[in-house]
Amino acid sequence: MSADLYGTSAKYKREEQGYRDKALKLFPWICGRCAREFEYSGLRELTVHHIDHDHTNNPQDGSNWELLCLYCHDNEHAKYTEYEQHPTRVDAGDNNQDLATYNPFADLKSMLKK
Template sequence: MSTSKSGPDSNRLDRIVAQARADASEREKGYRERALKMYPWICGRCAREFTRTNLQELTVHHRNHNHDDNPADGSNWELLCVYCHDNEHSRYIDHTGNNDEAQVAAATSNPFAALRELMAKKGG
């Protein structure tokens, strides 16, 4: 039995590296990456500063609340920390009264409907 170890498949590694570079290039075309290159890494509301270690907590807010409106000059974007971003959207929902995400159907059942009868049986 031969136990020779073969080296890493250099063609496979080259494909992985090429794919990783292509993926990074594609991500850079996204509005978040463009905004991070365009603006300083500071929250536009609370002025908290960000570094590479906590950059995932810095988000891009669309000023007109239209996520499809991404002009090349970044005029519809501002960088906000996750807390200020949530606050901004909460204020927008309060102002417009439009909360499509939180439309919840009214309860149709009463879980305590038979409680009086159960308590009566148990008590005597």
């Protein structure tokens, strides 16, 4: 963790512990992605994910937090990073020529009649 990004490392750890404690009291100890359930002994593997990816946005009602296991949390950030590097967007009605044109079920009705 960069000291420039969050002030000092100690300050960030204090803030993180504060919202982590609150999130663990607000939400059930279940990963929001894979639904893995946690007991107190494995709680260190359950992390607080900021939905908007802004670690300074910590509303006390927990509306910007979700509990994720270490693996799902890493995957969530990897998706976010990959999207920043390779943004894609498809709007309804686009006639994108790169789309697949093969339809394996196009003649399904006649095949089922045979």
